[in-house]
Each structure stands twice: as structure tokens, then as C-alpha cells.
Amino acid sequence: MLEREIIQTRGFKNTKDENGNVTGFEFRIRNSYYRGAWLSMYRPGDVVVDGVTYPAAETTWVVNGIEYTPAEMLEVEDEQWPIDKAATVKVKKAGGLEMGYHDVEISYRFIMSYIPPIVNSDEAFARMPAKPYTRRMILVN
Amino acid sequence: MANEKIGPKRGVSVYSYTGQFGIDMDLEDAFIEINDLGATGIEILANAHIENYPNPTDEWVDKWWALCNKYNVTPGEYGHWVDSRRRKDHTLDAKESLEMLIRDFKLANRLGFKVLRTKLGVIDDTLTPVENWREFIKMALPYAEKYDVRMCPEIHIPTALKSKMVDDYVEFIEQTGTKYFGLNIDFGTFQNVFPNGRRYPGMPEDGSPCSYPEELVPLLKYIYCCHAKFNEMSEDFKEVTIPYEEILKVLKDNNWNGFMMSEYEGPRRGEAGYVTEQIRRQHVMMKRLLGEE
Numbered sequence: 001m002l003e004r005e006i007i008q009t010r011g012f013k014n015t016k017d018e019n020g021n022v023t024g025f026e027f028r029i030r031n032s033y034y035r036g037a038w039l040s041m042y043r044p045g046d047v048v049v050d051g052v053t054y055p056a057a058e059t060t061w062v063v064n065g066i067e068y069t070p071a072e073m074l075e076v077e078d079e080q081w082p083i084d085k086a087a088t089v090k091v092k093k094a095g096g097l098e099m100g101y102h103d104v105e106i107s108y109r110f111i112m113s114y115i116p117p118i119v120n121s122d123e124a125f126a127r128m129p130a131k132p133y134t135r136r137m138i139l140v141n
Numbered sequence: 142m143a144n145e146k147i148g149p150k151r152g153v154s155v156y157s158y159t160g161q162f163g164i165d166m167d168l169e170d171a172f173i174e175i176n177d178l179g180a181t182g183i184e185i186l187a188n189a190h191i192e193n194y195p196n197p198t199d200e201w202v203d204k205w206w207a208l209c210n211k212y213n214v215t216p217g218e219y220g221h222w223v224d225s226r227r228r229k230d231h232t233l234d235a236k237e238s239l240e241m242l243i244r245d246f247k248l249a250n251r252l253g254f255k256v257l258r259t260k261l262g263v264i265d266d267t268l269t270p271v272e273n274w275r276e277f278i279k280m281a282l283p284y285a286e287k288y289d290v291r292m293c294p295e296i297h298i299p300t301a302l303k304s305k306m307v308d309d310y311v312e313f314i315e316q317t318g319t320k321y322f323g324l325n326i327d328f329g330t331f332q333n334v335f336p337n338g339r340r341y342p343g344m345p346e347d348g349s350p351c352s353y354p355e356e357l358v359p360l361l362k363y364i365y366c367c368h369a370k371f372n373e374m375s376e377d378f379k380e381v382t383i384p385y386e387e388i389l390k391v392l393k394d395n396n397w398n399g400f401m402m403s404e405y406e407g408p409r410r411g412e413a414g415y416v417t418e419q420i421r422r423q424h425v426m427m428k429r430l431l432g433e434e
Contacts (some may be wrong), residue, residue, distance in 0.1 A: 001163065001164060001165070002163050002164050003164070004160075004164055006221070034156060034159040034160075034186070034189055035186050035188040035222075036188045036190040036194065036361050037188065037224070038224060038227050040227055040228055040229070041224065041227060042225075043202050053193060072270055074229055078195075078227065078228055080188060080194060080195075082188075082189075082192075082193075082399075083163055084162065084163035084192070084193065111224075111229075113222065113223070113224045113225040113226040113227070113261075113262030113263070113271075114260045114261065114262060114263055114268075115224065115263070116265055116266040116268070117213070117264065117265075118227075118261075118266055119266075120227070123228070134273075134310065
């Protein structure tokens with residue numbers, strides 16, 4: 001089961017490569033909408049941790065076990081990010097984050113074809129920045 | 142069996158449990174709630190409530206049927222979408238849209254659904270459907286017949302029953318003579334009380350509702366399912382924004398046969414006890430209005 005908050009406590013940790021080197025950090029988010037959508041319809045936003053911005057284009061999302069850049073997601077039309085499974089957001093940062101509290105923030109948008117384009121389109125998103133999801137979380141490892 | 146009763150029947154859309162599903166509620170919990178209400182139909186949203194959509198496992202499908210049987214609930218309506226703007230670079234063409242429809246027809250058929258709430262892409266703020274809808278719906282009709290499913294776009298506030306959109310759909314049904322395309326009426330179109338003065342683009346400027354219940358009569362033969370939309374049930378079992386008494390009287394007096402799927406759209410969504418109580422109040426009201434024992 002998922003936590004009610006969009007940003008999930010479980011899964012917040014530093015990312016290690018096969019040699020055990022810390023290459024970044026990761027956290028999980030649940031889908032905020034009432035239905036899942038094809039990956040091509042999502043628009044990942046920037047990640048902000050403790051005031052430092054990590055641009056969306058430099059992050060990846062792991063959905064159903066497969067890791068995608070935002071550009072790669074645009075091409076995936078037959079795979080959904082559902083409402084009952086969290087996606088893992090990965091951010092590259094040599095050495096990762098320190099143990100302790102961090103203020104984590106992320107935003108994302110998604111295209112919904114049955115919502116008027118005047119409020120739901122890439123043009124509309126550029127006009128109206130997304131309200132980010134935020135959570136203060138503890139990193140242990 | 143209660144499910145085979147002719148007339149307006151009570152059901153619940155799992156959409157009502159948005160914000161609970163996957164957090165403090167699973168599919169079986171939804172079935173248990175529906176069974177508690179003595180309701181006999183379920184609406185699911187394919188893209189929300191089918192695990193691993195669009196490719197559920199055989200085990201999941203077996204579980205689905207086991208739940209329907211255990212709780213005496215009929216698969217009443219299958220919500221799906223034609224995601225016309227699925228690609229960034231173009232609107233889906235007719236063939237791409239058709240493929241999306243056929244995939245859902247097959248899955249709906251496998252799960253026992255005969256009525257679909259088919260959500261089309263829109264092009265403006267009064268919810269005008271995409272320009273190629275006639276083309277791909279017409280292409281889909283033989284497949285809908287093959288898989289025994291009826292596509293129903295939802296007539297939703299601010300769309301009125303007396304509108305070009307509904308006229309266009311009716312004209313399509315009459316010209317093709319099809320039994321596999323119809324309407325889902327969302328009771329929100331009859332909303333006549335607007336807390337905080339909240340109105341939608343394209344609504345009558347004099348403050349009147351989009352539609353009146355008696356306007357259902359000429360459309361009933363094309364309506365395969367309704368959304369029993371509700372915003373607020375009072376403690377004395379009245380919906381304070383939508384004239385349920387008149388709506389259900391029209392459906393009942395005209396022997397309309399189909400499911401009315403509870404769709405909660407009020408505040409405090411996702412709050413387990415609150416939404417459950419709102420739905421229970423609504424079903425007390427509907428039982429009384431239908432004269433159910």
C-alpha cells in the first residue's frame with residue numbers, strides 16, 4: 001500500500017552503483033490523479049532538495065521496473081504509470097545526500113485529452129507553473 | 142437475482158473512492174461496500190482499477206470474476222478513454238484511435254462489461270469532441286458488436302441535454318442505426334444549486350441549470366447508463382445541489398432500464414469514513430425514491 005502523501009517516505013535513499021559508489025539519490029512518488037496514463041502523457045518537472053534545483057531533464061523515472069529519461073517517456077505509448085504503484089525518481093549527485101533531514105520537492109504534469117487544451121496542454125503548462133509536492137524526509141542510508 | 146431486475150438499478154463507480162484506492166482500500170473493499178448497500182452494479186475505470194492495465198494477468202481476471210460472484214455484483218460500466226493527445230506531436234488519427242478502442246473492447250468483454258463510458262478527447266472549453274470522432278466510432282461499430290459492448294460518451298456539466306453535442310450524437314445513432322453507441326448521462330447536468338456561485342463555461346447566463354429532468358424522455362432509448370453524480374448529501378438524505386426526486390421519477394415512470402452509478406464529487410474525497418457515509422446517505426435516498434423494499 002502507498003502513503004497518502006504524494007512523496008513517499010519509503011524508498012528515500014542514496015543510489016549506489018555496482019561498485020558501491022554513491023552516484024545520487026532517489027525517492028518514490030505516487031500518482032496524484034484518479035487514473036493512470038501512458039508514459040508519453042507525463043511531463044516530469046524539476047526536483048528541488050534543500051533549495052538546490054535538479055533540472056527534470058537530468059533526472060530519470062523508474063516506472064514498472066524500467067528507467068526512463070523524460071525524453072524517453074514521451075515515446076512510450078503502451079505502458080502506464082498506474083495509480084497503485086509508485087514511480088522512483090532518480091537524481092544524479094556524486095556523493096549523494098547526507099544522512100538526516102531534507103526538504104524534497106517535485107512537480108510534474110500530465111496531458112489529459114478530455115480536459116480543454118486551454119488549461120491542459122504544453123502551452124498551458126508553460127503559462128501556469130505546477131504547484132510542487134513537498135515533503136520533509138529523513139535519509140538514513 | 143436482483144441484478145436481473147428491469148428498471149433503474151443502483152450501482153457504484155469505484156471513482157468515488159479516489160484517494161483511498163491503493164492507500165487504505167483495495168478492489169475487494171469496494172465490492173464489500175457495494176454489497177453492503179444492496180447495490181448490484183459496479184463501474185470501474187480501466188486505467189485506474191485494473192491491475193497492470195492494459196495487460197492484466199489471468200489470475201487477476203479470475204479474481205475479478207470471483208469478486209463479482211461472491212458479492213453478487215454485475216460488471217455495469219467500464220470507463221475508458223480515447224487519449225487523443227497521447228502523443229506530443231500529433232492528435233491520434235482514426236486508425237490509432239480505433240486500435241485504442243478495440244483493446245478496451247476486448248478487455249471489457251473479458252471482464253463481463255456490456256456498457257462502456259467512452260471518454261473522447263476534447264478541443265475546447267465547452268468539451269466539443271475531437272473532429273474525427275465520427276470516423277473512428279463508425280470504424281469501431283463492427284468491433285463493438287463483435288465484443289458485445291456499447292460505447293457511451295458521458296454528457297457532463299456544462300453540456301446540456303438540449304445541445305449541439307447531444308444532437309450530433311443522436312443524429313449519428315439514428316443515421317447508422319447502431320445499438321452499439323449511446324449515451325451516459327451524468328446527473329450533474331441537472332445541478333440547480335451552485336454553492337459559492339461556482340458555474341462552468343457555456344452554462345446559461347441567467348443562472349439556470351444546464352438541463353431539466355423531463356428532457357431525458359426523448360433520449361432514454363439511447364441511454365445505457367447514468368452517473369448518479371452527487372456533491373453533498375445532507376443528514377436527512379437529500380442531495381442539496383441536484384434534483385434527484387425529479388430525475389428518478391422520470392427514469393422510473395418511463396421504465397428506463399440500466400444502472401445509476403454513484404459518483405461522489407464533493408469535498409473530503411479520499412477520506413475513508415466520510416465518503417462511505419455520503420454514499421450510504423445517497424443510497425438511502427435512491428432506495429426511497431425507487432420505492433425499493
